[in-house]
Amino acid sequence: MSLIVQKFGGSSVGTPERIVRVARRIAAAKRAGQDVVVVVSAMGDATDDLVALAAAVAPEARRRHPREMDMLLTAGERIAMALVAMAVREQGVEALSFTGSQAAIITDELHTGAHIQEIRAERVREELARGRVVIVAGFQGVSRKREITTLGRGGSDTTAVALAVALGAERCDVYTDVDGVFTADPRRVPSARRLDWIDASEMVELATAGAQVMHPRAVEIGARYGMPIRVRSSFRDDDDEGTLITGRDPMQPMEGLVLTGLASDRGYARLTLRGLPATMEAATRVLDAYGAAGLSLDMVTVSEQGDGLSQLELTLKEEAVQEGEAVAQRLVHELGALGVDTRSGLTRIALVGSGMHDAVGVYAQEFAALCHAGVAVHTVSSSAISIQVLVDSEQETIALQALHDAFELSEVRP
Amino acid sequence: MSLIVQKFGGSSVGTPERIVRVARRIAAAKRAGQDVVVVVSAMGDATDDLVALAAAVAPEARRRHPREMDMLLTAGERIAMALVAMAVREQGVEALSFTGSQAAIITDELHTGAHIQEIRAERVREELARGRVVIVAGFQGVSRKREITTLGRGGSDTTAVALAVALGAERCDVYTDVDGVFTADPRRVPSARRLDWIDASEMVELATAGAQVMHPRAVEIGARYGMPIRVRSSFRDDDDEGTLITGRDPMQPMEGLVLTGLASDRGYARLTLRGLPATMEAATRVLDAYGAAGLSLDMVTVSEQGDGLSQLELTLKEEAVQEGEAVAQRLVHELGALGVDTRSGLTRIALVGSGMHDAVGVYAQEFAALCHAGVAVHTVSSSAISIQVLVDSEQETIALQALHDAFELSEVRP
Numbered sequence: 001m002s003l004i005v006q007k008f009g010g011s012s013v014g015t016p017e018r019i020v021r022v023a024r025r026i027a028a029a030k031r032a033g034q035d036v037v038v039v040v041s042a043m044g045d046a047t048d049d050l051v052a053l054a055a056a057v058a059p060e061a062r063r064r065h066p067r068e069m070d071m072l073l074t075a076g077e078r079i080a081m082a083l084v085a086m087a088v089r090e091q092g093v094e095a096l097s098f099t100g101s102q103a104a105i106i107t108d109e110l111h112t113g114a115h116i117q118e119i120r121a122e123r124v125r126e127e128l129a130r131g132r133v134v135i136v137a138g139f140q141g142v143s144r145k146r147e148i149t150t151l152g153r154g155g156s157d158t159t160a161v162a163l164a165v166a167l168g169a170e171r172c173d174v175y176t177d178v179d180g181v182f183t184a185d186p187r188r189v190p191s192a193r194r195l196d197w198i199d200a201s202e203m204v205e206l207a208t209a210g211a212q213v214m215h216p217r218a219v220e221i222g223a224r225y226g227m228p229i230r231v232r233s234s235f236r237d238d239d240d241e242g243t244l245i246t247g248r249d250p251m252q253p254m255e256g257l258v259l260t261g262l263a264s265d266r267g268y269a270r271l272t273l274r275g276l277p278a279t280m281e282a283a284t285r286v287l288d289a290y291g292a293a294g295l296s297l298d299m300v301t302v303s304e305q306g307d308g309l310s311q312l313e314l315t316l317k318e319e320a321v322q323e324g325e326a327v328a329q330r331l332v333h334e335l336g337a338l339g340v341d342t343r344s345g346l347t348r349i350a351l352v353g354s355g356m357h358d359a360v361g362v363y364a365q366e367f368a369a370l371c372h373a374g375v376a377v378h379t380v381s382s383s384a385i386s387i388q389v390l391v392d393s394e395q396e397t398i399a400l401q402a403l404h405d406a407f408e409l410s411e412v413r414p
Numbered sequence: 415m416s417l418i419v420q421k422f423g424g425s426s427v428g429t430p431e432r433i434v435r436v437a438r439r440i441a442a443a444k445r446a447g448q449d450v451v452v453v454v455s456a457m458g459d460a461t462d463d464l465v466a467l468a469a470a471v472a473p474e475a476r477r478r479h480p481r482e483m484d485m486l487l488t489a490g491e492r493i494a495m496a497l498v499a500m501a502v503r504e505q506g507v508e509a510l511s512f513t514g515s516q517a518a519i520i521t522d523e524l525h526t527g528a529h530i531q532e533i534r535a536e537r538v539r540e541e542l543a544r545g546r547v548v549i550v551a552g553f554q555g556v557s558r559k560r561e562i563t564t565l566g567r568g569g570s571d572t573t574a575v576a577l578a579v580a581l582g583a584e585r586c587d588v589y590t591d592v593d594g595v596f597t598a599d600p601r602r603v604p605s606a607r608r609l610d611w612i613d614a615s616e617m618v619e620l621a622t623a624g625a626q627v628m629h630p631r632a633v634e635i636g637a638r639y640g641m642p643i644r645v646r647s648s649f650r651d652d653d654d655e656g657t658l659i660t661g662r663d664p665m666q667p668m669e670g671l672v673l674t675g676l677a678s679d680r681g682y683a684r685l686t687l688r689g690l691p692a693t694m695e696a697a698t699r700v701l702d703a704y705g706a707a708g709l710s711l712d713m714v715t716v717s718e719q720g721d722g723l724s725q726l727e728l729t730l731k732e733e734a735v736q737e738g739e740a741v742a743q744r745l746v747h748e749l750g751a752l753g754v755d756t757r758s759g760l761t762r763i764a765l766v767g768s769g770m771h772d773a774v775g776v777y778a779q780e781f782a783a784l785c786h787a788g789v790a791v792h793t794v795s796s797s798a799i800s801i802q803v804l805v806d807s808e809q810e811t812i813a814l815q816a817l818h819d820a821f822e823l824s825e826v827r828p
Contacts, residue, residue, distance in 0.1 A: 016467060016470030016471045017470075019471050020471055023471075050493065053430060053493070053497055054496075054497065054500060056430030056431075057430045057433050057434055057437075057497050057500050057501040057504070058500040058501060058503070058504045061500050064500075064503070064504075065499070065500040065503050067510060068496045068497075068499045068500045068503070068510070068511055069496070069500075071492060071495065071496035071499070071511050071513075072492070072493055072496035072497065072500075074492070075489040075490075075492045075493045075496075076489075078485060078486070078488070078489045078492070079464065079467070079486055079489045081485065082468075082482045082483070082485035082486035082489075083467055083468065083471050083482075083486065085479070085482045085485070086468060086471050086472040086475050086478075086479040086482045086483075086486075087471040087472060089472070089478070089479050089482070090471070090472045090478075096481060096482070097482060097485050099485075099562075102560070146516070148513075
């Protein structure tokens with residue numbers, strides 16, 4: 001019998017009424033003859049409420065008490081999974097819930113940000129063989145020392161895709177509050193188009209670049225193991241199939257430029273270290289210092305200034321800007337550089353597609369479109385399948401619309 | 415080093431501020447040189463909120479989905495224990511939390527009302543040996559099949575006392591929202607006196623009779639294993655020691671009548687089956703029928719009516735009265751009895767003490783006091799250490815005050 005893993009996010013199970021709705025959907029899939037494993041997130045704001053409770057008894061609880069933070073947070077999915085299991089049973093379908101520990105989702109020891117090592121899915125398989133729907137708590141696992149862990153951001157998506165891989169499922173359906181993956185955020189770009197399919201590596205790029213619909217971590221697992229993922233709405237009653245994230249698209253041409261979509265992510269800042277010695281050693285010292293301070297850098301560009309000097313531009317999240325600036329000041333002092341400039345309030349916009357490497361006009365077209373719309377571009381970076389620019393956050397919507405129009409993303413691809 | 419088990423109920427950990435207060439108390443005990451194991455209930459109304467969620471997705475969830483109900487409810491203590499552990503760590507004392515499963519509280523398979531079979535306390539002992547305070551979730555355990563169970567009513571008290579026994583603790587301190595055990599409910603009887611100590615078997619009787627302060631189940635374990643229990647307030651900052659529940663009191667005379675206190679419990683109803691055949695077989699048929707219907711009876715009295723007929727009076731909780739009446743009607747029909755009378759709105763009052771069996775005047779004194787106060791007594795029952803009467807609920811306070819005065823319970827015992 002074919003097996004489907006269905007994942008329901010926090011808003012899909014945010015109220016008892018929504019849980020009953022989700023249960024009907026699960027029961028219908030089971031009655032249609034499929035084996036079903038369900039992964040659930042915590043209800044609505046439940047996790048935020050728990051984080052607030054922790055903050056009220058212990059400042060910086062995540063950093064100072066990570067083991068206890070995991071104990072606390074795992075209560076959220078536990079509540080949701082038990083309620084979903086009850087609601088499915090009310091539909092006349094046999095079901096039971098498993099914690100991450102019971103489902104044997106084995107992780108490393110890294111509390112609040114653990115990584116899945118393996119899934120020993122025997123117990124889940126046994127229950128499936130008995131004809132039951134198995135509801136598994138997302139976001140959580142257990143270490144080999146039997147400590148409870150959580151997977152950090154995107155954890156529930158990651159649980160779902162990893163479980164689908166471990167069980168050899170036919171597909172992982174990720175139910176969410178949107179209709180699928182769009183060429184841009186439809187709240188910002190009204191002409192944005194829903195994609196029927198998207199290449200997994202492009203989806204990784206879009207997700208990394210801020211598309212909220214799925215976490216890049218989960219998409220990466222899907223891409224690595226060739227697990228098809230369908231992103232669809234839990235609020236629609238029709239059979240709309242959402243967006244299929246898959247390794248290959250039978251309709252896609254073998255080669256050539258295909259632009260997929262835009263994603264954006266707010267809350268960036270840029271540090272410019274001026275007048276550094278133009279040596280590999282100096283650049284390495286800078287990057288090492290940020291690594292040692294535990295600060296993750298986003299875009300890094302180096303430019304020659306002449307006279308044996310170079311300039312380093314570092315992009316990092318705004319919440320880390322103070323700490324990042326302190327590191328930069330220290331480096332400027334140690335390396336005898338000229339100074340540090342800081343610019344906050346930036347948004348990173350990514351244009352994602354394939355075949356960009358030999359489509360020489362894309363850069364030019366992007367700059368022309370932004371320039372024409374009056375958008376100032378602060379930093380540019382690119383990968384094999386994306387071009388990323390940093391713009392002022394106030395110009396985010398203008399920039400997205402201009403790029404969406406310029407690259408005709410509303411048009412259906414060949 | 416001496417070991418103390420401290421148990422904090424839902425109201426003691428009802429808010430982040432209260433959790434911090436509790437953490438200070440725990441840290442102080444640890445710093446004073448004691449090993450400390452802490453058992454916590456769910457915060458305030460957390461369990462009620464979870465029950466309401468369950469009711470919203472599945473009617474009669476406890477009966478229809480007991481396994482999932484246990485999964486759901488155990489989230490409550492998990493949240494509280496993690497927060498308490500964080501707060502204790504904030505006090506600079508090493509601490510960690512354990513679920514019932516991690517603390518190896520092994521129960522039978524009876525979901526929503528499991529019984530503790532054994533506690534394999536090695537993991538708790540190891541952490542104590544490392545100098546850590548161990549916070550254990552109350553109310554929950556794990557079956558030998560590794561299913562999560564809950565202990566039902568009074569579960570957290572039961573966890574605390576059972577853990578104290580398993581660990582060979584010096585004492586179990588039960589922190590609650592009252593100052594200890596009183597001769598009667600001080601909200602009803604203003605002259606009620608706080609007891610400094612109470613005999614464990616008398617406490618079982620008072621608790622069974624409705625004294626809210628501790629669950630009889632937990633008191634019974636304490637009595638059976640000779641574990642001293644101290645009931646004290648978590649809201650007082652002084653060193654008030656509350657009430658010590660213990661097997662023997664060095665101050666108590668070897669023999670003779672000692673009255674300890676009054677307890678009352680509302681919400682009873684009485685069914686009177688009139689004109690039954692006065693045979694053991696008929697009485698047995700009646701009691702069997704209630705057993706088969708899963709209805710638990712409280713007080714049962716049989717009285718001869720002459721002409722080979724007898725009358726049976728059954729006391730049961732008001733919520734079961736409709737079902738109980740239906741059973742009675744069926745029995746009346748089957749046994750050819752005369753009829754059924756139902757009286758609702760009754761309260762059971764228990765006068766608890768020791769040496770009653772040969773203190774012939776106690777019954778008479780009790781009736782005289784109630785009669786003088788204008789209280790009608792509907793049914794009487796007694797055990798070795800208590801006399802129980804059923805009165806109209808409107809007369810509860812008058813009856814309690816009258817008995818408290820008549821037996822001079824405000825006076826300190828010899």
